[in-house]
Amino acid sequence: MAAKHPLSKEPVLSLRGISKNFGAVQALTDVDMDIFAGEVVAIVGDNGAGKSTLVKILAGVHGPDAGTIVFDGRRVTIPTPAAARALGLAIVFQDLSLCDNLDVVSNLFLGREVGDFTLNEEEMEKHSWTLLRQLSAKIPSVRIAVASLSGGQRQTVAIARSLIGDPQVVILDEPTAALGVAQTAEVLNLIENLRERGLGVVLISHNMADVQAVADRVVVLRLGRNNGDFRIPDVSYEEIISAITGATDNAVTRRASAHESHEDSNS
Template sequence: MKGICKDFGAIRALSDIDLTVNRGEVVALLGDNGAGKSTLVKVLAGVHPHDEGVVEFDGQAADISTPAASRALGIATVYQDLALCDNLDVVANLFLGCERGRPLLAEEEMEQRAWDLLKQLAAKIPSVRIQVAALSGGQRQTVAIARSLIGEPALVMLDEPTAALGVAQTAEVLNLIERLRDRGHAVLLITHNLADVRAVADRVVVLRLGHNNGDFKVRETTQEDIVAAITGATDSAVTRRAAAVAERAKMETQS
């Protein structure tokens, strides 16, 4: 994405945004509420066509003016609400929406494809014939991620995938993200959880008030630098707490 702008009436939600995500890379998109993260994701998903700028996919100019165009290009989006049908089983949820423009799908073929896909992700699902309503939060997230891979997308966007999950379930989802990277997918991770970022992300892109405000390699930057980019200040509650913890540790070492 180069020079992306998006206006809603008199309000400019995105201004000259640049963003690059490479295959086999996890990029964390961070920013405070109102920074423009959701708008940027919806531009890539084809929900909100951008007003200015250029989107390139594999070096070619791309048109993502509709969700269908985004999916056809190879972009899959897993929204925070997951959009699963609780009253259907895992197989039905994975292939829901695949009927259009295709011949009838055989139940046996869908079931085998579901098992193959879940095994590739090392997913912990007891049965592909269990109703989604009976699954845990982490398992439901797994089903949503697996569904996004049906069309073998190049880019997978995950919106707050670990929100409201427990420790063990969060670990399962983070493992899934790493497997997506290992499979060669480009992953755009939208999150507020800096621990998740440290665990799986290769780069961090920060938005602030609709503008780019930092592009960091995770291994070469500190949490304080990331927080400063998010808040727009070098002094915040997070940085003060980190400094206080470091000072206490120093005093304990000296004593």
């Protein structure tokens, strides 16, 4: 079932026939994907499905062996992480790459400090608060050390940092991993704020509840290939699991079938 996006005609990011191998291992084979402005697309798949390789290609860490990348209507190459950022692609990896000993402002502007010969601390602090307010972020102070923040707040800082440079697409790698319920809800709200700002958001996640809560579409990778592109309102949890595993008969679908049979017998 191919998904159609109702809001915009042309994708901001389009991948066609992306393939990548590492020696004898074929990590990706002919992968296609479109990302539109103002939508959240979840990429899901089992371990080894190719999700990390695809993200690293978009991040400029790996180059594809075959295929084309079209960004904002023109064909591009992404040879380095700096090229990805310059293009308008922001990636927040799972490790966040934050400096615990620095405060929020210093983390946001690390490598992008404002000022010629001396740092303009006042301007950076003002811009930090502007970014965090736009995300409705719950950070007590921009001068607090990142080490003292919660997991959800640290994720917030990493996402806010990705917005410096005004990207068009933000890629989030397992942003709710190891977070509690309240912190997960906080991060999902941030993702919705990114969508409302008109950004294309790519969400890499193993958490199907998060995917169904915040994504507009879900793209399934299986063994390095496309195995489904669904609109969230049109697909069930069981169908997503079946696409991930490649089987229509598994524990999840059997449980759902048994539940339906039980309801039918009671009706």
